Amino acid sequence: MSANDSPLPFRLAPSILAADHSSLKNGLEIVESLPIEWLHLDIMDGHFVPNLSFGPQTVADLRKRNSSLFFDTHLMLDNPDKHVDAFIDAGADLISIHVEPDYDVAQTLDRIKSAGRSCGVVLNPATPAEAALPFIKDVDLILVMTVWPGFGGQSFIEDTLPKLNLLHSWRMERGLAYRLEVDGGINLETAALCRDQGVDTFVAGTAFFKAPDRAAFLKAIEGAG
Numbered sequence: 001m002s003a004n005d006s007p008l009p010f011r012l013a014p015s016i017l018a019a020d021h022s023s024l025k026n027g028l029e030i031v032e033s034l035p036i037e038w039l040h041l042d043i044m045d046g047h048f049v050p051n052l053s054f055g056p057q058t059v060a061d062l063r064k065r066n067s068s069l070f071f072d073t074h075l076m077l078d079n080p081d082k083h084v085d086a087f088i089d090a091g092a093d094l095i096s097i098h099v100e101p102d103y104d105v106a107q108t109l110d111r112i113k114s115a116g117r118s119c120g121v122v123l124n125p126a127t128p129a130e131a132a133l134p135f136i137k138d139v140d141l142i143l144v145m146t147v148w149p150g151f152g153g154q155s156f157i158e159d160t161l162p163k164l165n166l167l168h169s170w171r172m173e174r175g176l177a178y179r180l181e182v183d184g185g186i187n188l189e190t191a192a193l194c195r196d197q198g199v200d201t202f203v204a205g206t207a208f209f210k211a212p213d214r215a216a217f218l219k220a221i222e223g224a225g
């Protein structure tokens with residue numbers, strides 16, 4: 001075990017954004033066919049990020065399929081406070097909200113927790129780790145974007161690695177148990193770089209859904225690093 005090993009078990013969260021949107025049910029079943037606990041759901045508003053994806057109805061419909069997957073829901077919205085209740089009602093297990101827009105982040109995290117759901121904060125590539133500091137005692141997860149959010153299939157930004165290291169050392173020093181998650185350009189090589197910084201939770205869209213052998217990919221990424 002290296003000094004940078006996470007205290008938490010590995011999780012792969014395939015991003016359903018990279019699945020065929022004419023049948024997200026099929027995407028869900030692909031993930032369920034493997035020993036994977038988490039599913040990542042990317043919600044984009046076309047304002048905070050330059051793309052649109054899907055909304056609470058889609059999350060609710062996927063939830064209705066009686067999936068036991070943990071719905072790791074990433075809100076890329078200008079006004080997460082206005083929409084968070086809809087995602088709670090839709091059955092999201094964890095809701096992560098960005099710290100960059102102008103709204104009451106602490107109050108919105110409280111709403112998520114009061115509904116009995118897990119909560120997280122998200123940092124864009126240029127947002128310093130310090131922006132998460134006011135919330136680190138209250139969150140279950142910190143998500144570091146390793147690409148600019150909005151689109152799948154982008155290249156990993158290596159400048160984010162020191163931020164991961166800092167967020168990992170803060171949780172170790174303070175005895176905190178938040179997960180450290182990365183999202184964007186994650187493949188076997190970049191996952192290993194992140195694992196070296198203490199990351200335990202890996203979102204993968206393209207690398208997972210386009211893998212010729214997804215079971216082999218899962219095994220390899222679990223051992224990466």
Ligand SMILES: O=C(CO)[C@@H](O)[C@H](O)COP(=O)(O)O
Binds near residue numbers: 040042149153204
């Ligand atoms: O949130 C986002 C993009 O904004 C991500 O979840 C991407 O969907 C990850 O896709 P890949 O980079 O793995 O293709």
